[in-house]
Structure formats: C-alpha cells, structure tokens
Amino acid sequence: MTGLWETVPRLLGDNRYLVLATADRQGRPWATPVFFAALDEDRLFWVSAPDSRHSRNIAERPDVAITVFDSHAPIGGAEALYLEATAGPADDLLTALDTLNARVPPGKELTGDNLAPSGPLLVYRADVRRHFILIGGRDSRFDNVTDGRLPVTRDQ
Template sequence: MNEDLARAIIDGNSYLTLATADTDGRPWATPVWFAHDRYTDFLWLSRPTTRHSANIAARPEVAIVVFDSTVPINQGRAVYVEAVADGVPAAEVEGALRVFSARSVADGGGDYPTQPAGFRLYRARAVTHYVLDEHDSRVRVDLG
C-alpha cells in the first residue's frame, strides 16, 4: 500500500530536502533534520536569517522530498510533499517542541525544552503527499 510506503520512508529518514523560493522566484533547496507530527506537520529548527527562512517569510509555499540517498541506483523511493511553511506560532511552540525533542532524543540528539537562542522552530504543513509508482509516476497518497 502506498500510504504504508510513504510512512516508512518518512519514519526511516532523518533529513528532508526543503525547496523554497524568494519573492522573485529564485529557488533554493536545503537539507534540514526534521521531526514529523502525524506525517502532516514537518518540524525543524533554523535561524530566521538563513536563506530558506527568509524565503519562507516572503513566500510560504514550499516543496519537500524525503528519501534515502544510500540505496543503490534504481532502488530509490521518496515522498514528495507540497506544503505551506511558517514559524510555529508562539501558542503552539511548547507542543511542537515536545514532538521535535522526542525524535531528537530517539535519534541520539538533545532535548529541546525551549527554542535555542537565535533559532526558531518552523513547521511545513502538508497539503499533498506523493510517492512514485512502478512506472516512475507520482501517485497521491493520503496521510492526513
């Protein structure tokens, strides 16, 4: 089932590729370590001054790809996500940090009871998820 495949890919990887664009449409892609909440909210910490953060502030529509880059050629699988991103609102930071911290600790990282100085917790909320079928065509999956 494609939904199970998408969940396994998201659960099995620590980094996503975040694609953003500035107000003029200039693209930028960057890897970020992430945690997810119910496969629809992707969370990461970044400095608000980074290029991708500035792009999100100007243009919140983003694209995400989660994939394992270590597999042999022609065995790659990925989840493609269309999403809307922004900083996590202050009223939701505590809960989002619990999700982020749980995955960080599980991966051998630190606990985040608060946002580190100079950083902000960001969230990309998925609009649509896709995986590739056996013909290399994108197939929409419902993870919501």
C-alpha cells in the same frame, strides 16, 4: 490501488532529513537539507535560523516543496516522498519541541534557550496539502518506463 499510503508514514519515520525547496519573492529557488520530525503525515517540524536563506524565503513565500528519501539507497532501489506544503513559524512550541526532541539523541534536546528571542533558532512547521510517492521506472504495478510521482491519499 490500496496500500500505497503506508509508504508515507514509513518514510517519515525512517528518515531524519528532508530537502526543503523554497523560493524568494522574485521566484529564485533554493533547496536545503534540514533535520525534521513529523507530528503525523500532515505536519512536520524543524529548527532553523530565522535569517537563513530558506527561512527568509518562507517569510516571503510560504509555499514549499519537500522531498524525503534515503540517500544511501542503491541505484534503482530508491523510495521517496514528495510533499506540497505551507510553511511558517510553529504556532504550538510545546508540541513542536516534544516532537523534535523525541528524534534527537540524548543530550541534544532543544530547549527554550535555543529558541528566539534569546536563542538563535526558530521552530518551523510545514502543513502538508498533498502527498506523492516515487514510482520507480518499470514498476510491475504500473505501466511506466521512467520514474514518476503518484499522488496518494489515506486509504479509506
């Protein structure tokens, strides 16, 4: 089926928060919402305190799961993007800050003063390995009764 990939950049562009799922060394899960900006469909950025629980988890286990969705969608009308990724501190701060600052309101831009070592925040990035979209239950394009996830790749 063609055209499903188009959901990926649209949801990344339309939504400002993602739910980041991490796990500590013992495998205890943790999920947290974070403001994010996408460089493209394969790299996302956010800022967090390095001592926050999800940041500590990423330091121990860089594999993460991410969900992007509109929490205001009516029941039965939800769209969602699920991502499998590897996360860690951003290696290109200039690109990360430019990407993040393009999404924040005027006057709220991040600067080097906000970032470690002088500031309280660290810029993180997620390198996406796999993309999935939500297929709602009883979707006429599919033979499904309940909601499901469908892996998607760029249209060739």
